[in-house]
Amino acid sequence: MKNAFNTLDLAVFLFYLIGVSAYGFYVYKRKQKAQMDTKDYFLAEGSLTWWAIGASMIASNISAEQFIGMSGNGFQVGIAVAAYEWVAAIVLIIVAVFFMPIYLKQKIYTMPQFLEQRYNAALSLIMSIFWLFLYVLVNLTSILYLGALAISNLIGGGESFHLIMVALAVFALIITLGGMKVVGYTDVIQVTVLIIGGLATTYLALTLVSEKFGLGHDALAGFNAMMHDAGDHFHMVFEKPTATTPQVDINKYLMVPGIAMYAAGQWIVNLNYWGCNQYITQRALGADLKTARTGILFAGFLKLLMPVIVMLPGIAAYVLHKNGSLQPEMSSTGAFNADNAYSAILTFLPNGLKGLSLAALTAAIVASLAGKANSISTIFTLDIYKRYLHPESDEKKLVWVGRLTVFAAMLMAILLTWKDLLGIGGEGGFTYIQKYTGYISPGIVAVFILGLFWKRTTAQAGIAGILSGFVLSVFFSKFAPLLFGHETWFYTAFPNGNGEFEIPFLICMGLSFAFTFVLMVGMSLAGPSTNPKAIPVDARLFKVSPGTLAMIVITLLIIMALYVKFW
Numbered sequence: 001m002k003n004a005f006n007t008l009d010l011a012v013f014l015f016y017l018i019g020v021s022a023y024g025f026y027v028y029k030r031k032q033k034a035q036m037d038t039k040d041y042f043l044a045e046g047s048l049t050w051w052a053i054g055a056s057m058i059a060s061n062i063s064a065e066q067f068i069g070m071s072g073n074g075f076q077v078g079i080a081v082a083a084y085e086w087v088a089a090i091v092l093i094i095v096a097v098f099f100m101p102i103y104l105k106q107k108i109y110t111m112p113q114f115l116e117q118r119y120n121a122a123l124s125l126i127m128s129i130f131w132l133f134l135y136v137l138v139n140l141t142s143i144l145y146l147g148a149l150a151i152s153n154l155i156g157g158g159e160s161f162h163l164i165m166v167a168l169a170v171f172a173l174i175i176t177l178g179g180m181k182v183v184g185y186t187d188v189i190q191v192t193v194l195i196i197g198g199l200a201t202t203y204l205a206l207t208l209v210s211e212k213f214g215l216g217h218d219a220l221a222g223f224n225a226m227m228h229d230a231g232d233h234f235h236m237v238f239e240k241p242t243a244t245t246p247q248v249d250i251n252k253y254l255m256v257p258g259i260a261m262y263a264a265g266q267w268i269v270n271l272n273y274w275g276c277n278q279y280i281t282q283r284a285l286g287a288d289l290k291t292a293r294t295g296i297l298f299a300g301f302l303k304l305l306m307p308v309i310v311m312l313p314g315i316a317a318y319v320l321h322k323n324g325s326l327q328p329e330m331s332s333t334g335a336f337n338a339d340n341a342y343s344a345i346l347t348f349l350p351n352g353l354k355g356l357s358l359a360a361l362t363a364a365i366v367a368s369l370a371g372k373a374n375s376i377s378t379i380f381t382l383d384i385y386k387r388y389l390h391p392e393s394d395e396k397k398l399v400w401v402g403r404l405t406v407f408a409a410m411l412m413a414i415l416l417t418w419k420d421l422l423g424i425g426g427e428g429g430f431t432y433i434q435k436y437t438g439y440i441s442p443g444i445v446a447v448f449i450l451g452l453f454w455k456r457t458t459a460q461a462g463i464a465g466i467l468s469g470f471v472l473s474v475f476f477s478k479f480a481p482l483l484f485g486h487e488t489w490f491y492t493a494f495p496n497g498n499g500e501f502e503i504p505f506l507i508c509m510g511l512s513f514a515f516t517f518v519l520m521v522g523m524s525l526a527g528p529s530t531n532p533k534a535i536p537v538d539a540r541l542f543k544v545s546p547g548t549l550a551m552i553v554i555t556l557l558i559i560m561a562l563y564v565k566f567w
Contacts, residue, residue, distance in 0.1 A: 005155055005354055012355030016193055016363070021174070024186045028178040048184045048287055053295025056187035056283045058302045060371030061273075062194060063143050063364045065433055066310045068150055072338035073255065074307075074314025075321075078233025079566055080256040082307035083266055086559050091270040092300035093552050096293040099275045101541040102452055104289050111278045112383040118451040118533055119462040126466065128383040130440065131278060135376045137422065138436045139279075140369065140413035144169060145424045147365035148417075153343045154358055165417060168362070169410045172369035176377070176406045183370050184283060190363035191302070197360025198309030200353055205316035205345045212325050223312075226319050233315050236566045240492070247497045254494060257504035264510020265438075272441040276448045279375040290545065297551040304558055310342075317341035369410075376409045377402040438505060439477075442513035443469020450520055455534030461523040465516050472512035476503055 048056070073081040108114045111131070116124035148165035175186055203219050210222030213229075227234050238258045241250045257264075274280055284292035318341070320326035326344055346357050381402040386393055393401070416422055443466040450457040450465075481493035481501045491511060493501035503511075524531075544552070 005358075006351045008352045009355030009358070012352055013358050013362075016356075016359035017171075020186055020189050020363075020366075023189055024175055024178055024182045027182050027185045048181065048283065048291075048295070050287075050291045050294035050298060052184045052188055053283050053287060053292065054298030054302060055191040056184040056367075056371070057280055057296070057299040058306075059187035059191040059194065059363070059367035060279065060283070061368070062191075062306060062310070063147065063368035065142060065146050066306070067342050067361060067364060068146055068339050070307075070310045071314035071317070071342035072340075074233075074311035075318045075338040075341040077238075077252040077255055078230065078235065078315055078318075079307070079311065080236050080238060080252070082311055082562075083236060083256060083261070084269070085303045085306045086562060087262075087266045088270045088274060089300040089303040089555055089559060091267070091274050092296050092303065093555060094271070095275040095281075096296040096300075096548075097542055097544060097552075099448075099452065100281075100284060100292050100296065101289055102535060102537065103281065103285060104287075104292065105541065106535065108285060110379055110383050111276060111281065112379060115447070115451075115462070118457075118535060119447075120459040120533075123447075123459060123462050123466065124383065125388075126463070127444075128379055131379055132376060132384075134437065134440075135279065135372050135379075136409050136412055137416070138433060139372050140376075140409060141417045141422055142424050142433050143365060143368050143372065144413050144417045145420065147361075147369075150343060150361055151358065151365075153340070154346055154354075154361065162418065166414060168365055168369065169414055171362075172366045172373060173406060173410050175366065175370045176373040177403050183374050187367050187371075190367040193356075193363040194360045194367075195302075195305070195309065197356045197363075201342075201345060201349070201357055201360075202308055202312050202316075204349055204353070205313040208325070208345070208348055209316050209319055212320060212323055222316070226315055230315060230319050230322070233318060234566055236563060241494055247495065250494050251497060254496060254502065254504050257507055261504070261506040261510075264513075265504075265506025265508070268441050268445050268509045268513050269438070269506070271445045271449075272437075276444050278379055279371055282375055282378060290548075293544070293548055294551070297548065297555065300555050301551075304555070304562075313345045314338070314341045317345050373406045373409055377405040380405045434505070438509055439473040440466075440470055442473055442509050443467070443516055446513055446516045446520055450517070450524070452535065453537065454521075454524070455537075456527070456529065456531055457520065457524045457534075458527040458531060459533070460527065461520040464523055465520045468519055469512055469516040472515050473508060476508040476511050477505065 070081055070084070103114065106114065106117060108117070112124040112128040115127055144165050147168050148161050151164050151168075152161045175182055206219035206222035206226070207217050208222070209225050210216060210218045213222075213225045215221040215225060238249070238253050238256060240258055240260070241253050245253075284295055287295065317326055346354070349357055381398055385401050386398060390397075417424070446469060447462050447465045451462065476491070480491065480503060486493040486501045491503050491507060493503050496502045
């Protein structure tokens with residue numbers, strides 16, 4: 001490291017740590033009803049403001065996999081990876097206007113509860129178990145692993161990895177035990193620290209580029225220099241590879257497959273994450289419609305900012321490395337390890353800002369851990385324990401079951417991550433998460449969209465959709481090029497540099513969704529013309545206020561301007 005952590009860095013970090021803890025305790029003491037009431041403990045019903053909802057959604061979304069993974073993707077492919085964030089802002093508009101009114105009208109607390117209301121108990125139980133396994137075995141473990149790795153790299157103490165991992169888990173555990181209100185309001189501090197620390201790192205990265213090119217200490221000049229020196233990193237859409245395309249450019253296309261991904265997987269990824277995911281929607285399910293909508297749209301505004309925080313430092317690292325001013329750590333293959341791009345930039349931070357960066361990274365990790373743990377607790381307690389194991393349990397007992405579930409889930413995640421039993425390090429944390437959530441996303445999105453907006457969809461079609469979505473995702477990812485060849489009328493497989501051909505993962509998701517959707521429609525048409533479990537939808541539910549409409553228009557105009565600039 002250029003500068004080791006000193007007393008000022010430690011003071012800044014401790015100020016953050018004590019501040020979050022004290023504020024969380026203050027929120028908890030103000031409303032100890034959370035000890036008795038499941039609605040308050042799991043949903044903070046009626047007590048989260050719009051800004052708390054929006055901040056909590058973003059704090060829970062941004063974690064080590066974004067700081068490491070998206071920054072690394074910025075190093076490799078550039079601004080095209082911002083599509084994940086900017087499409088998410090559009091999807092949040094869809095969720096706010098169309099999904100949330102139905103959820104709130106049906107008084108939904110959990111996503112499995114919606115599946116039982118709309119389909120049947122069997123599908124609800126299947127998805128409850130799946131989501132619990134996914135959240136514990138994929139999300140909690142990967143966040144813990146990547147978070148501990150990133151912080152140990154930042155402070156220059158690889159031997160402290162396990163101690164950092166336990167400390168992160170304990171800090172998140174303390175926050176989660178206070179219930180959704182404590183999680184939500186402490187997330188406001190977490191996202192504030194995250195944004196301030198992240199912007200400080202981005203400013204430093206741009207000024208480093210500026211100084212490298214002899215332009216003085218000027219962040220704007222550094223940005224312009226980056227655009228000139230790495231013009232290939234400032235295009236949102238890649239052209240489809242041809243037979244003469246270099247492998248490095250094919251790899252970029254496999255990651256973000258040009259215009260095709262906007263007709264396929266980008267929407268599936270984001271609709272599943274922001275509209276069908278307990279971890280995210282839980283923040284808004286306890287509010288009234290106006291508050292929920294405003295909070296979700298506020299989260300959309302913050303998503304527009306996230307590439308500046310987590311992607312631009314990666315591009316800056318690429319430019320500095322390209323010009324000999326940065327030497328990221330080598331990967332096992334002998335290539336420069338893009339996942340270390342963000343931490344490489346952090347080594348240039350002056351003392352004091354290092355402490356702020358550590359606080360920002362910790363905030364992102366702890367907020368995500370707390371959000372995931374709260375969702376695990378909610379699904380297990382309300383959808384499995386109360387529904388099948390002890391339906392006679394009173395409110396106080398259910399809250400304590402929820403707290404014990406949080407403790408058990410965090411302990412399991414620590415044990416699985418201690419020696420990396422799941423192989424997260426070998427596969428890469430960001431890839432690990434995308435791989436296992438991506439296989440199920442097409443089926444989930446098809447089930448939710450048809451369940452919400454088409455009255456004829458049957459329970460049998462819902463179960464078939466979940467199963468076929470998974471099977472088709474695996475088929476297109478692993479087997480289709482072997483059986484049907486590299487080029488067909490509906491997909492193209494490209495060489496991946498390892499002697500194999502593969503379809504871009506986002507295209508696989510789009511194909512899986514399309515076939516699953518058709519299957520569910522066909523099965524439902526073969527069933528009764530009227531489904532007694534259909535949700536009555538009144539078009540008036542989707543009417544928005546002038547203020548909400550203004551937020552939507554502003555968001556869309558900003559996205560349009562970004563795409564016009566960087567197409």
